[in-house]
Structures are given as structure tokens and as C-alpha cells.
Amino acid sequence: MIVWVASFPRSGNTFLRIVLKNLYGVRTSVVYDVDGVAERLGADLVGYTDRPAPIRAMRASGDVHFVKTHRQRDDQIDEGDPAICLVRDGRDALVSWARLNGGSDPARFEAELRTMILRQDRVGTGSWGTNVLSWLRPPAPHRHVLRYEDLVRDPRPAVGRIMAALVPDFAPAPDAVIPSFADLRRADDRFFRRGHSATHRDELPEDLHRLFWSRPDNRAAMRLLGYARQRR
Numbered sequence: 001m002i003v004w005v006a007s008f009p010r011s012g013n014t015f016l017r018i019v020l021k022n023l024y025g026v027r028t029s030v031v032y033d034v035d036g037v038a039e040r041l042g043a044d045l046v047g048y049t050d051r052p053a054p055i056r057a058m059r060a061s062g063d064v065h066f067v068k069t070h071r072q073r074d075d076q077i078d079e080g081d082p083a084i085c086l087v088r089d090g091r092d093a094l095v096s097w098a099r100l101n102g103g104s105d106p107a108r109f110e111a112e113l114r115t116m117i118l119r120q121d122r123v124g125t126g127s128w129g130t131n132v133l134s135w136l137r138p139p140a141p142h143r144h145v146l147r148y149e150d151l152v153r154d155p156r157p158a159v160g161r162i163m164a165a166l167v168p169d170f171a172p173a174p175d176a177v178i179p180s181f182a183d184l185r186r187a188d189d190r191f192f193r194r195g196h197s198a199t200h201r202d203e204l205p206e207d208l209h210r211l212f213w214s215r216p217d218n219r220a221a222m223r224l225l226g227y228a229r230q231r232r
Contacts, residue, residue: 002059003166004077005068007086008131010096012148013068014046014191016086018179019155020066021047023172024163031055031069031076041188045179064167072126072134080142082166085135088148089227090128090218091200091209096193099203110205117211117218129217136224142166147225149197152181 005020005028007013014037020026027049029035038048051067052058055076058065077083094116102109119127126134135143144165150158155178163170181195193199200209212218213229222229 001061001064002055002081003064003066004081004083005066005086006073006083006135007070008088008090008093008128009070009125010093010100011086011088012151013070013086014041015155015184016084016146016151016159017047017068018045018184019151019159022178023156023159023176024170025173026066026170028066028068031067031071035068037191040191045187064170070125070131072122072124072131074123074134079140083135083143084146084162084166085143086146086148086151087132087136087225089197089200089225090132090222091204091212092148092197094128094212095200095203099193100190110208113204113208114211117208117215127215127217129215129219129221132221133217133224136221152195152197 005013005016007016017028020028027047029049029051030038035043035046035048038046043049052065053061055067058067059078059081094113098109098113098116102112117127119125121127122130125131136145144162146158146162156172160172163172181192184192185195204212213222
């Protein structure tokens with residue numbers, strides 16, 4: 001069986017993989033040929049493992065395989081595949097991704113961010129809104145939504161609730177230790193940047209905020225997830 005660990009980039013997927021590894025001893029492979037995150041941070045920290053077989057064979061296996069993807073739900077994902085769908089306010093995810101790619105240069109950051117907002121790819125990652133909607137629409141009981149806010153606030157119950165529904169035979173280790181955000185920043189403070197919600201409030205320029213909301217897919221996904229347009 002395959003369980004997809006699915007999210008748009010910079011939505012907390014790496015931290016979720018770390019929690020799965022530390023709490024449940026679950027190691028995750030990736031849909032891609034190379035796991036750049038594991039190469040950057042270390043396979044043991046992330047909980048990376050090589051794919052043992054092609055996706056189709058993993059799906060047919062009696063074992064449970066957790067596979068990370070940032071892609072939109074496409075024809076590689078069967079309708080019946082279980083998934084953990086990790087979601088974050090699109091503005092925060094895009095700001096974080098642009099910061100990671102654009103570095104400290106404000107001009108490069110804004111150019112990266114604009115390009116990301118305007119993406120229209122129908123395959124691969126796609127735009128934030130189309131990516132989220134592809135996993136959440138139509139709704140399915142075996143695709144479980146996990147909010148970034150819940151994951152970072154209290155990962156044990158947030159992940160435990162979903163694991164109990166997906167793989168009830170998996171039990172968390174009672175003495176497991178989950179690294180703090182301070183610990184992770186010591187490992188790589190550019191990758192683990194701020195670790196909280198609403199980062200768009202002081203990083204997303206107003207013209208790009210309007211551009212984000214001009215996209216119908218973004219508006220639909222934000223409404224679905226209950227994120228308000230106002231920057232409180």
C-alpha cells in the first residue's frame with residue numbers, strides 16, 4: 001500500500017517526515033528520482049529511504065510505503081490511494097519558497113514570488129491553488145487533511161489522529177523525541193526559516209498579495225481551507 005505524503009512546497013512536508021520517523025519509525029521515499037531535501041539535511045534527520053520498487057509494485061505490496069510528493073494529484077495516483085494532505089496558507093508557502101530560492105536579494109525574492117504566483121502548469125507542482133484543489137476535490141475519506149498550524153503547534157496529536165485512521169496498527173513510540181524548531185534551525189537555518197503561520201503579513205508586498213488573490217484557483221482553495229483575505 002502507498003500512503004502519499006502530499007503538499008505544495010514549503011508547507012511543512014519535511015517536518016512532517018521528521019515527525020513520522022521519530023514518532024513511528026516510518027521512513028519516507030519520494031516520487032522523484034532524487035530527494036534534494038535528504039541530500040541537503042541528511043537522510044537520517046529527514047527519515048529518507050530509497051523506493052524499494054516502482055510505484056505500481058509498492059501499491060500492490062502488503063507493506064505500507066509512505067511517499068512524499070509535491071506534485072498535483074495526477075494519473076500516477078490511484079483514486080483509492082490513501083494520502084496525508086498537508087496544507088498551509090498559500091501566501092505563507094509561496095513567500096517561504098521564494099525566500100529559499102531568492103536568498104536575501106529583495107529584487108530576486110519578488111521576481112521569484114511573482115513567477116510562482118503566476119504558474120499555470122497542469123502537470124507537476126503547478127500553482128498553489130490548483131495543487132491544493134487537486135488533492136482535496138472531490139473530497140475522499142482516505143485523503144486526510146493536516147493543517148500546518150496544527151502540525152507545528154502540537155505534532156503528536158495532529159499526526160497521531162491521522163495515523164490512527166490510516167494505519168491503526170502503527171503505534172507511536174512513547175519515549176520519542178521530536179526536534180524543536182530551534183534544533184532544526186541549528187541544522188540549517190536557511191531551510192528552517194521561521195516556523196510559524198502568517199509570515200506573509202510582513203513579507204508579501206501588497207501588489208503581489210493582490211496578484212495572489214486575482215487567481216481563481218487560489219481564491220477557491222483559500223475559501224475551502226477557511227483562510228481570510230484580510231491580513232490581521
